[in-house]
Amino acid sequence: MAQAGTVTRSPAGPVGAGWHNRRVNGWRAKLYRDDAVVLRGQKLGESDRIITLFTRRHGRIRAVAKGVRRTTSKFGARLEPFGHVDVQVAEGRSLHSVSQVEAIDLYGKRFIDDYPRYTTASAIAETAERLTPIEEEPALRLFLLTLGALRVLAEGLHTSSLVLDSYLLRAMALAGWAPALEECAVCGTEGQHRAFSVPAGGCVCQDCRPPGAAHPSPATLQLMAALATGDWPVADSSEAGPRREAAGLVAAHLQWHLERGLRSLPLVDRSSPKTSPTRGADENQRSTDGDLA
Amino acid sequence: MYEGAIQDLIDELGRLPGVGPKSAQRIAFHILSADPTDVKRLAVALQRVKEQVRFCTTCFNVAEAEQCRICRDPRRHDDVLCVVEEPKDVVAVERTGEFRGRYHVLGGAINPLEGIGPDHLKIRELMARLADGSVKELILATDPNTEGEATATYLALLVKPMGLAVTRLASGLPVGGDLEYADEITLGRAFEGRRAI
Numbered sequence: 182m183a184q185a186g187t188v189t190r191s192p193a194g195p196v197g198a199g200w201h202n203r204r205v206n207g208w209r210a211k212l213y214r215d216d217a218v219v220l221r222g223q224k225l226g227e228s229d230r231i232i233t234l235f236t237r238r239h240g241r242i243r244a245v246a247k248g249v250r251r252t253t254s255k256f257g258a259r260l261e262p263f264g265h266v267d268v269q270v271a272e273g274r275s276l277h278s279v280s281q282v283e284a285i286d287l288y289g290k291r292f293i294d295d296y297p298r299y300t301t302a303s304a305i306a307e308t309a310e311r312l313t314p315i316e317e318e319p320a321l322r323l324f325l326l327t328l329g330a331l332r333v334l335a336e337g338l339h340t341s342s343l344v345l346d347s348y349l350l351r352a353m354a355l356a357g358w359a360p361a362l363e364e365c366a367v368c369g370t371e372g373q374h375r376a377f378s379v380p381a382g383g384c385v386c387q388d389c390r391p392p393g394a395a396h397p398s399p400a401t402l403q404l405m406a407a408l409a410t411g412d413w414p415v416a417d418s419s420e421a422g423p424r425r426e427a428a429g430l431v432a433a434h435l436q437w438h439l440e441r442g443l444r445s446l447p448l449v450d451r452s453s454p455k456t457s458p459t460r461g462a463d464e465n466q467r468s469t470d471g472d473l474a
Numbered sequence: 475m476y477e478g479a480i481q482d483l484i485d486e487l488g489r490l491p492g493v494g495p496k497s498a499q500r501i502a503f504h505i506l507s508a509d510p511t512d513v514k515r516l517a518v519a520l521q522r523v524k525e526q527v528r529f530c531t532t533c534f535n536v537a538e539a540e541q542c543r544i545c546r547d548p549r550r551h552d553d554v555l556c557v558v559e560e561p562k563d564v565v566a567v568e569r570t571g572e573f574r575g576r577y578h579v580l581g582g583a584i585n586p587l588e589g590i591g592p593d594h595l596k597i598r599e600l601m602a603r604l605a606d607g608s609v610k611e612l613i614l615a616t617d618p619n620t621e622g623e624a625t626a627t628y629l630a631l632l633v634k635p636m637g638l639a640v641t642r643l644a645s646g647l648p649v650g651g652d653l654e655y656a657d658e659i660t661l662g663r664a665f666e667g668r669r670a671i
Binding site for chain 1: 648655
């Protein structure tokens with residue numbers, strides 16, 4: 182079991198504080214604690230998994246969780262995708278290993294009985310993974326955004342497809358790929374422009390409009406701007422047509438920049454109304470750490 | 475690096491899942507020193523598995539004929555269908571000796587992160603099996619993890635309009651374990667699924 186060996190917790194208390202050493206297989210392994218979002222798990226050997234974690238202080242890491250596929254595993258359930266966990270990681274020569282896990286909030290269990298939310302959470306997790314191409318490179322703002330998106334999705338505050346598009350727009354902004362929505366992407370002329378060109382980088386004016394540019398409705402561009410800034414009253418009151426059109430433009434913009442399509446995005450179920458807003462739009466306005474609102 | 479046949483064998487064994495270069499070398503030298511009849515038996519078994527084993531046309535379990543042993547068995551109940559992810563799950567359920575119905579093997583679970591959607595699984599074939607109305611209960615025995623649970627949710631929603639009973643395997647405490655060592659999710663599930671005695 183992965184808990185083998187004596188592990189000393191940080192006397193300082195807070196998550197992520199301090200480094201410790203532990204002797205593993207005859208050499209000294211560095212141990213650290215951090216809080217993380219579980220992005221995915223891949224089967225390894227008989228009963229292990231490689232867990233991809235998006236940590237607050239250490240960026241994206243991959244760590245082996247031993248024996249977690251056994252029904253007797255102590256912490257396998259806590260390492261299921263989309264959970265927010267407090268994790269202790271032992272650095273290895275090639276792969277790290279997970280030595281302890283405590284649950285902070287396991288969002289995954291709230292997605293499994295709602296297929297649209299499950300597919301949306303998968304697309305969020307894959308985007309976070311793709312936007313952190315270098316392992317162990319801290320990306321605090323993206324971490325907070327990802328955590329906030331999963332939290333909002335779990336709470337069912339907004340329609341899952343809106344949460345996804347808002348997350349994608351803001352994640353792209355953090356990556357430096359925010360689509361121009363309030364000015365021309367080519368010449369910078371301010372104002373609402375009607376044409377949208379993915380290769381040009383967003384809205385374009387009549388003079389700069391390249392051949393093949395899309396002409397989304399003003400409501401679509403208004404929705405995209407609301408999603409990018411977190412104006413949820415506007416986003417929640419949008420119609421189905423602009424939502425569909427905005428989702429297409431956001432996906433096209435993201436995949437243009439990623440150069441390789443997201444595997445989960447075509448599988449996102451945007452059809453079910455099961456995750457429609459359950460509370461009034463005004464009380465949804467939250468400004469907590471990392472929240473999408 | 476070795477020469478010729480032994481290195482070829484090490485390379486081939488090293489391509490197997492869970493077999494690293496050291497293990498491949500150990501197995502190769504074991505084969506080299508083994509009795510020739512044992513090695514021949516292994517070679518024949520490998521060849522047979524590729525030539526004779528196929529998927530059952532009804533349930534998609536592994537079979538050596540058009541239909542698997544369970545689908546051919548007239549003593550099995552036709553009105554109960556157990557949906558599992560992989561053929562090895564059929565073996566796990568069969569070991570219990572508790573189930574006398576038939577199976578349907580999906581070939582995996584819905585996992586958008588791996589690009590596996592409903593169209594990649596044998597869900598269309600499952601719906602075709604259910605269409606004749608002979609199945610009265612569908613038991614969803616997908617893995618108790620996020621992907622398995624989401625697949626079960628998807629299937630439950632899909633077959634709900636058909637009006638048949640849809641059940642999910644219970645989750646809870648392993649037999650022989652101590653309550654204090656159970657994680658909070660498993661224990662929570664055990665509480666949710668508690669039953670009167």
